[in-house]
Amino acid sequence: MVFNSFQFIFVFFPLAYIGFLIIHRVGGWRAVYPYLAAASLAFYAHWSLLLVAVLAASVLANFAVANAIVELRNRQATAKLLLIAAVAGNIIALGYFKYTNFLIETVNGVAGTGFSHLDLILPVGISFYTFIQIGFLVEAYNGTAERPSFDRYALFATFFPCVTAGPLVLQSEFFRQMKDRDDSAFSSSRVIIGLTIFCMGMFKKVVFADTIAPFANEAFGGVAAGGGIEPLTAWVGALCYTLQLYFDFSGYSDMAVGLGYLFGIKLPLNFNSPLKATSIQDFWHRWHMTMTRFFTTYLFTPMAMKNLRRAMANEYGPVHRFFATAAWPVIFTFLIAGIWHGAGWTMVVYGLIHGFALAINHGWREFKLPTLHPLAGWAITMSVVVSSLVVFRAPNLDVAGTILASMWGVSYLFGDGLVQAGIVQLDLVPALSLILALGMIVVMLPNTQDILRNYWVSSDPQPSEESPVRRWMLWRASPNWAVATAVAFVIAIASIKSHSTFLYYQF
Numbered sequence: 001m002v003f004n005s006f007q008f009i010f011v012f013f014p015l016a017y018i019g020f021l022i023i024h025r026v027g028g029w030r031a032v033y034p035y036l037a038a039a040s041l042a043f044y045a046h047w048s049l050l051l052v053a054v055l056a057a058s059v060l061a062n063f064a065v066a067n068a069i070v071e072l073r074n075r076q077a078t079a080k081l082l083l084i085a086a087v088a089g090n091i092i093a094l095g096y097f098k099y100t101n102f103l104i105e106t107v108n109g110v111a112g113t114g115f116s117h118l119d120l121i122l123p124v125g126i127s128f129y130t131f132i133q134i135g136f137l138v139e140a141y142n143g144t145a146e147r148p149s150f151d152r153y154a155l156f157a158t159f160f161p162c163v164t165a166g167p168l169v170l171q172s173e174f175f176r177q178m179k180d181r182d183d184s185a186f187s188s189s190r191v192i193i194g195l196t197i198f199c200m201g202m203f204k205k206v207v208f209a210d211t212i213a214p215f216a217n218e219a220f221g222g223v224a225a226g227g228g229i230e231p232l233t234a235w236v237g238a239l240c241y242t243l244q245l246y247f248d249f250s251g252y253s254d255m256a257v258g259l260g261y262l263f264g265i266k267l268p269l270n271f272n273s274p275l276k277a278t279s280i281q282d283f284w285h286r287w288h289m290t291m292t293r294f295f296t297t298y299l300f301t302p303m304a305m306k307n308l309r310r311a312m313a314n315e316y317g318p319v320h321r322f323f324a325t326a327a328w329p330v331i332f333t334f335l336i337a338g339i340w341h342g343a344g345w346t347m348v349v350y351g352l353i354h355g356f357a358l359a360i361n362h363g364w365r366e367f368k369l370p371t372l373h374p375l376a377g378w379a380i381t382m383s384v385v386v387s388s389l390v391v392f393r394a395p396n397l398d399v400a401g402t403i404l405a406s407m408w409g410v411s412y413l414f415g416d417g418l419v420q421a422g423i424v425q426l427d428l429v430p431a432l433s434l435i436l437a438l439g440m441i442v443v444m445l446p447n448t449q450d451i452l453r454n455y456w457v458s459s460d461p462q463p464s465e466e467s468p469v470r471r472w473m474l475w476r477a478s479p480n481w482a483v484a485t486a487v488a489f490v491i492a493i494a495s496i497k498s499h500s501t502f503l504y505y506q507f
Contacts, residue, residue, distance in 0.1 A: 001046035024185035034151035102343035125164035161259040165504040167290035194262035201254025209247035216241035222424035278377035331355035
């Protein structure tokens, strides 16, 4: 079940929300949390009862281990061994479902063996709910985690607005909202604002992302089928996919935040206009923000601090210290982040592209090289982002190489026949028109949280600086905004396609 389906919009959501109001009326917020956990499992069960069993087993095991770690906090060595074992168990379970067949392919390719693929179903959202719980285990070991009841922990790990594709919530921002609540479950302003954000996200997904998706699919599919591709067509295909992924994931993130708010849980933001970024570091502060936060907190920072202590003890020179404390940790972190996204060499290369780009970015600042003009920084950043997304989208490195070689003129320089004019054909006029229109929306217009700045619905701290958004564009409860939201909803409903799903569901 996906948020942009008739089944969710007209069946699951209204029934779940009515039940939410009734349960609160009868038993208050304490009764709401187990109800929402059960509703989340019902939502997830739409894919498969077997997958629900995998999710439930993960929740039960991690809850039990987290409590054991808390109990053993005075016996640090034992608690640490239990933490290591639990994290390893989570990663092994994730690896079994997500990476087993990739490993089989790799072994077959290297050793010439003929092992067959296993008949595995990838549990939707397994990367997200696994890492959410790993974060909880680490914080339980550090002594910074709440010790919730099982029903609240189950809700934390399975909450349906974020279980399938994020955001990656932290226990601190989730559980603090559950303490001593006495507010009403129903609030007209909460309903209006939550539905507005949900409609904005749905419009992005089904009107923007799904409309431009066929052009990206034709370009990548044509090359995958053995065709060559001209430079203009390659750039159009790459830009179409960039905008498709942007509006697909941005739309999902808005819908998740809106749904969470409707059910009384504020979620963290995952998007902040990343295609406006003027450096690759700025990009990752804006794109998939909770994933960046997770890997920074639990991987990059511990590595960097450990290497910094070693660098200080051994009196490394500035270049050696930079490579030890910044370059290597960020490259390794994004290698893991790339692999986290999916099983395949394309994801390895995608992670390495961003790891090396970030290392260069850090080095540029560390050694105080000349500051680039923001426009030049934006152009370089977008070149890296769009090129990396070609690798991210391509089914294999051969397809990615063919498209990138055409985009950057490599095939013409070396005359190796990678580009064969006319083999992959796109209807360029509508494709370019969509790129221009959606590109202007991305670069020139405010994002959802900017528009609703005066009605902050995220668990993140509200920005203190003055809003850059023109006053007339700020959302408020008014007839004009009501009409605009209703029109957007009707257009989105009319645009829903039965086969449309979110791209990040595959990760």
